Amino acid sequence: MEVPDKRPDRCPVCACPYESVSQHESGVMVNLLDNARYQRVCFDPIAEETGAKLRFFHHSHEQLGTEPGSERPACLELRR
Numbered sequence: 001m002e003v004p005d006k007r008p009d010r011c012p013v014c015a016c017p018y019e020s021v022s023q024h025e026s027g028v029m030v031n032l033l034d035n036a037r038y039q040r041v042c043f044d045p046i047a048e049e050t051g052a053k054l055r056f057f058h059h060s061h062e063q064l065g066t067e068p069g070s071e072r073p074a075c076l077e078l079r080r
């Protein structure tokens, strides 16, 4: 796992703010159960000179105005 140097301002999948991004070049396991810190993670596949990578964009509950176990709106800005 690596943290990419060049990061977009917004998540390329859902266009919402994100807390952190990680980049993976091999298989990963994802736990989709309720998480106390993160509301969701978006996955964005990219192609680089060294091969295919998968970026994980981590969205916190605080950023999206949700609480653990709450409904899953896209993000506050998209609700308007």
Ligand SMILES: [Zn+2]
Pocket: 011, 012, 013, 014, 015, 016, 041, 042, 057, 059
């Ligand atoms: Zn996203």
